[in-house]
Amino acid sequence: MSLLINKAQETAGKPVVLEDLVLTTAMPTTGGSKMLDGYMSLFDAEVVAKLEAAGYGIAGKANIGEFGFDLMGETSYFGACENEAGALVSAASQLLSASEAQAVVGLDVNGVQRRAAAQAGQVCVKPTYGTVSRFGTIAVVCSGEAVCVSANTAAEAQDVLSAIAGHDDKDGTSLPQAVCEKVKTPAELAHKKIALAKSLTAAADEAVKSCIDAFVAFAQDAGFTVEEIDDALLVAARPAWNVLMSSELCNNVSRFDGVKYGYRSANAETIDDLYTNSRTEAFGELLKNTILFGSEMLSEENYMPRYDKSLRMRRVVVEEFARLFGEYDAVLMPACSKMAYTPAEVAADKFLCFKENMFTAPASIAGLPAVVAGGVQLVGPAFSDAALLALAGQFDAASKTPVACEASEEVR
Amino acid sequence: MRYETVIGLEVHVELATDSKIFCSCANRSGDEQNSHVCPACCGMPGMLPVTNKRAVDLGMTAGMMLNCHINRTTTFDKKSYYYPDLPGSYQTTQWFSPVAVNGTVRIETENGPKDIRVKQIHMEEDAGKLVHDTLSNTTLVDFNRTSVPLIEIVSQPDLSSADEVVAYLERLRSLLRFAKVSECRMELGTMRCDVNLSIRPEGSDKLGVRTEMKNMNSISAIRRAIAYEVDRHIDAIENGTEELVQETRRWDDEKGMSFAMRNKETAGDYRYFPDPNVMPIVIDDEWYGRIQGTLPPFPEVKKQQLIDQGLTEYDADLLTQSRVLCDCYDAAFAASGLAKECANWIATNCLSILKKNGQTMDDLEIDGDRLGQLVKLVGDGVVSNANAKKILEVMFEEDVDPKAYAEANDMIVSNDTDAVMDVIRGIVAANEKDANDFRGGNEKAINPLFGKCMKELKGNCAPQQLREMLIACIMEG
Numbered sequence: 001m002s003l004l005i006n007k008a009q010e011t012a013g014k015p016v017v018l019e020d021l022v023l024t025t026a027m028p029t030t031g032g033s034k035m036l037d038g039y040m041s042l043f044d045a046e047v048v049a050k051l052e053a054a055g056y057g058i059a060g061k062a063n064i065g066e067f068g069f070d071l072m073g074e075t076s077y078f079g080a081c082e083n084e085a086g087a088l089v090s091a092a093s094q095l096l097s098a099s100e101a102q103a104v105v106g107l108d109v110n111g112v113q114r115r116a117a118a119q120a121g122q123v124c125v126k127p128t129y130g131t132v133s134r135f136g137t138i139a140v141v142c143s144g145e146a147v148c149v150s151a152n153t154a155a156e157a158q159d160v161l162s163a164i165a166g167h168d169d170k171d172g173t174s175l176p177q178a179v180c181e182k183v184k185t186p187a188e189l190a191h192k193k194i195a196l197a198k199s200l201t202a203a204a205d206e207a208v209k210s211c212i213d214a215f216v217a218f219a220q221d222a223g224f225t226v227e228e229i230d231d232a233l234l235v236a237a238r239p240a241w242n243v244l245m246s247s248e249l250c251n252n253v254s255r256f257d258g259v260k261y262g263y264r265s266a267n268a269e270t271i272d273d274l275y276t277n278s279r280t281e282a283f284g285e286l287l288k289n290t291i292l293f294g295s296e297m298l299s300e301e302n303y304m305p306r307y308d309k310s311l312r313m314r315r316v317v318v319e320e321f322a323r324l325f326g327e328y329d330a331v332l333m334p335a336c337s338k339m340a341y342t343p344a345e346v347a348a349d350k351f352l353c354f355k356e357n358m359f360t361a362p363a364s365i366a367g368l369p370a371v372v373a374g375g376v377q378l379v380g381p382a383f384s385d386a387a388l389l390a391l392a393g394q395f396d397a398a399s400k401t402p403v404a405c406e407a408s409e410e411v412r
Numbered sequence: 413m414r415y416e417t418v419i420g421l422e423v424h425v426e427l428a429t430d431s432k433i434f435c436s437c438a439n440r441s442g443d444e445q446n447s448h449v450c451p452a453c454c455g456m457p458g459m460l461p462v463t464n465k466r467a468v469d470l471g472m473t474a475g476m477m478l479n480c481h482i483n484r485t486t487t488f489d490k491k492s493y494y495y496p497d498l499p500g501s502y503q504t505t506q507w508f509s510p511v512a513v514n515g516t517v518r519i520e521t522e523n524g525p526k527d528i529r530v531k532q533i534h535m536e537e538d539a540g541k542l543v544h545d546t547l548s549n550t551t552l553v554d555f556n557r558t559s560v561p562l563i564e565i566v567s568q569p570d571l572s573s574a575d576e577v578v579a580y581l582e583r584l585r586s587l588l589r590f591a592k593v594s595e596c597r598m599e600l601g602t603m604r605c606d607v608n609l610s611i612r613p614e615g616s617d618k619l620g621v622r623t624e625m626k627n628m629n630s631i632s633a634i635r636r637a638i639a640y641e642v643d644r645h646i647d648a649i650e651n652g653t654e655e656l657v658q659e660t661r662r663w664d665d666e667k668g669m670s671f672a673m674r675n676k677e678t679a680g681d682y683r684y685f686p687d688p689n690v691m692p693i694v695i696d697d698e699w700y701g702r703i704q705g706t707l708p709p710f711p712e713v714k715k716q717q718l719i720d721q722g723l724t725e726y727d728a729d730l731l732t733q734s735r736v737l738c739d740c741y742d743a744a745f746a747a748s749g750l751a752k753e754c755a756n757w758i759a760t761n762c763l764s765i766l767k768k769n770g771q772t773m774d775d776l777e778i779d780g781d782r783l784g785q786l787v788k789l790v791g792d793g794v795v796s797n798a799n800a801k802k803i804l805e806v807m808f809e810e811d812v813d814p815k816a817y818a819e820a821n822d823m824i825v826s827n828d829t830d831a832v833m834d835v836i837r838g839i840v841a842a843n844e845k846d847a848n849d850f851r852g853g854n855e856k857a858i859n860p861l862f863g864k865c866m867k868e869l870k871g872n873c874a875p876q877q878l879r880e881m882l883i884a885c886i887m888e889g
């Protein structure tokens with residue numbers, strides 16, 4: 001078990017930890033993979049420059065699962081992390097619990113940071129797509145992943161988000177500065193209405209539901225109307241997201257071929273052997289399975305019925321959210337089905353991350369901001385990041401629901 | 413039985429941009445290996461593509477020159493395959509919505525004009541170069557060419573002979589060079605061509621088995637390859653020498669034969685999908701109009717204009733081979749009004765200096781306006797021809813004003829005939845023997861006297877006038 005896989009020798013400023021898909025020149029960046037063990041980047045990620053300019057210091061690199069798309073870091077080449085209660089946890093949330101960092105900045109590829117924050121009673125914001133530069137993050141799912149911030153409080157998360165948001169010429173998907181500015185200050189939630197995703201909530205266990213109930217009570221007290229909605233189209237995001245994610249992942253990790261950098265098999269006579277053996281020896285099982293699945297989805301045979309259909313599903317989800325935000329300020333949903341995962345259940349079902357992401361896929365596929373606090377997730381319209389964080393912060397402060405206790409009890 | 417040949421071409425042309433298509437590295441060939449590389453074009457993780465708008469400009473220009481429809485929303489896609497010269501293991505190309513579609517190119521052969529349909533023009537990035545080091549028996553990769561912008565021009569199978577193929581390629585080359593899209597030099601690889609060929613009984617409307625030949629790097633190689641491949645197909649059909657299969661073949665120009673490439677190198681599913689990192693490029697009316705405004709006339713239209721200005725067919729043809737020459741001529745003509753003289757100065761003096769420097773016509777960098785001023789100085793008898801050539805050499809080195817340079821360096825033709833006559837008298841007096849020989853009927857005897865006068869006058873004298881004055885002086889004495 002290892003939390004910090006690299007620690008900075010000296011840190012000036014408020015300490016921030018980076019998850020290990022964020023490239024740094026001061027320390028190796030591994031992506032949690034044997035393929036990149038010891039890999040030194042030639043350049044820093046844009047968020048590193050922005051953090052340092054805002055007076056933060058990079059305290060170290062936190063362990064993550066291989067290329068960051070697993071359930072809870074269980075596929076890391078450097079080992080999974082467990083808490084005292086024997087539950088799988090993310091290194092980032094453990095570091096925050098131990099107050100080793102004011103915030104953790106990572107790449108939300110498949111929702112692991114949101115699940116981790118929900119289970120640890122912390123705050124996580126996955127900002128609106130294009131408001132934080134992805135330059136210098138190891139690409140996995142370019143169309144949907146976002147640099148995200150986890151912290152113990154919403155205010156701290158907002159501070160760091162404000163520091164890293166902004167236009168970057170080096171990222172072709174980066175939005176104009178004036179638009180990026182919007183995530184720094186909360187706008188008014190005008191509808192005073194929140195939609196509760198019915199079947200997503202029904203898919204979660206009682207402990208999670210109690211968090212949702214607590215939020216509903218809080219929101220009503222704060223003058224919001226909460227209405228249950230039919231979320232069938234949001235539920236449909238997951239299979240589409242899994243196709244898009246696996247396909248893009250397959251393409252993005254194909255650069256790791258043993259030729260230029262990273263792991264190279266010693267056992268290779270021909271170039272084809274070099275490719276095959278390097279990747280076979282350096283990649284983990286979940287990654288290999290996902291590459292194969294993604295490769296199948298992009299094949300000539302499957303492109304139209306699977307990949308293209310998933311692109312069209314993305315459009316459907318985007319339009320469904322747009323329709324909902326014509327009436328509601330945010331959609332309330334869980335971030336995970338339960339408050340803890342045990343190593344045993346993950347070992348029994350290696351593909352849990354393709355199922356549990358039913359809660360995180362809707363915001364990921366649509367590029368919308370999602371905020372987790374007090375064990376619940378709020379998804380809002382583009383650029384509502386700060387407003388969601390403000391609301392979540394009030395909820396977090398008002399309730400401080402005993403999330404962590406319930407979680408550890410269940411594990412026992 | 414008589415057969416007809418059906419040929420379609422895929423022509424790759426490197427775009428003449430300053431930088432690569434998705435990063436800011438220089439687009440320059442011939443420099444030290446791996447000297448124009450960065451983490452982006454080397455496939456390092458963490459880099460994102462930023463599209464070079466100039467490459468899109470040139471893709472649009474090519475489309476317009478070939479009478480294509482320009483797709484107002486054009487997108488980039490990823491094409492996956494593993495090869496060491498492809499650092500990201502994918503090539504960014506245009507699969508779903510190429511920049512230009514449905515064009516035509518009119519060619520002229522012995523059989524008259526013919527329109528060849530262009531299916532599409534798509535932009536993409538080039539791959540690197542593998543260099544085999546025989547000493548260490550290793551293969552090294554040069555990434556200078558990685559991510560250099562290319563267009564691929566895909567024709568319909570409308571070509572039916574090697575002559576037509578050559579006419580088509582020469583027409584493409586002429587149009588694209590004239591529009592400054594590319595230098596289109598096959599010998600340097602900035603223009604490359606794959607030939608798709610099949611044969612069928614004359615009059616049949618069914619297509620035969622098609623083979624694709626790659627690695628064609630000269631017009632003459634293409635002619636040879638087509639002749640060889642047609643013979644091979646006919647032989648296979650008539651004599652059953654082999655079974656024709658749809659495949660990719662490599663042309664070996666030295667052996668004069670084509671060979672099937674290993675299936676592994678060519679077969680495969682490229683797993684195209686839209687590149688999420690490159691936003692769709694929307695070409696609005698302003699952008700479209702701006703590119704349209706920069707289009708040159710077709711070379712043959714320009715050529716006729718030049719002939720109308722009084723140039724010979726030969727000069728007009730030469731100038732329209734290169735837009736650089738043509739632009740230089742236009743500026744020089746505008747500054748001087750001397751059409752033939754400007755053409756002459758470019759076609760002879762400028763080209764010979766370029767040749768001496770080992771450069772081509774596209775490397776001409778002198779200011780056309782100043783060249784025109786120089787030509788006018790000669791035309792007005794202000795600077796002698798010989799001195800003007802010296803000034804031209806200087807203009808190739810630095811941007812000088814010809815008149816100011818001539819004045820500063822004592823190169824202005826003297827209008828003071830008395831002073832010239834003084835020089836002549838002195839030379840004649842000092843060379844009595846030559847003068848006497850001339851008087852005695854040896855006309856050649858004037859040459860050394862003329863040379864000495866010219867030297868004394870530093871060339872600043874109109875030769876005809878000097879000769880007349882010299883004869884008068886000798887005959888007086």
Ligand SMILES: [Zn+2]
Pocket residue numbers: 432435436437448449450451452453454559
């Ligand atoms: Zn580069």
